[in-house]
Amino acid sequence: MDIDPYRSSGPEQIRFSRTVVNLYRFIDWVLILPEALEEIFLEELKAYEKEKNMPYITSAERIGRKKGEEKKLLSFVRRAHEQGISVSTIAKIVQLDISMVESILNNEDINIPLHLLDSTDTL
Template identity: 45%
Template sequence: MIFPKAFSFWNQFIDWSMKLSKKLDAKIYEEMKTLEEATKMSYITTAERIGLKKGMEKGMEKGIEKGIEKGIEKSISAVHQAVATIIEIKFGKPGQRLSARAYKIGNLKILQKLTTKLKHAQSISEAELILSEMERGNGKPSH
């Protein structure tokens, strides 16, 4: 392999001594560029390696967190839709205000309990009671 200084010298010498067509000039330029890139090997220090590893780990953690957040958001959205559908089917237009209230609940487990309990509600007033319990956040009947 030609050392970098010698490589540079021969590259300049050939360029100076030979007049080539534009097509060949471009081809040689590409070949030289490829050869130059292949011989470049930058040294990575221990500190840089550690930094890269930590950066990769942090990036992975953040990516996983974001993915989980997005998944939870989609689940909450789906359960909100399920609640709205149950209310609409059971109580029609009068139930719309209940749907609006249910959309304010952001806890997935509470929303899931709400969905289950609303399926069994016999009247809009019973549904309102159930929703009030869920809005308090405990999902348990108050006495």
């Protein structure tokens, strides 16, 4: 039996979640630097970010940002609908299919394309 950690619930999901959390804790523990080295590292990181003109973010931060953008999009869809905006208009604004907007309004699980989550800063 294959377990899809993103779709399963119950004991399998709990074990998967604990495993991921424990893995992040271990990685964080391994990467602990002495205070002096941490300061040097942060200075080097800032210089790198400035040179590349972009901040470095961890995969955990990236996932958190995507989840935040998804919440923002879902909230926008629901508020717009509450204010009487038609489903078709909402779909055009957020660049989703009408069926996806209806699924959001029916509180169904959907997979929002990741490229759309990057463009919700205008919502």
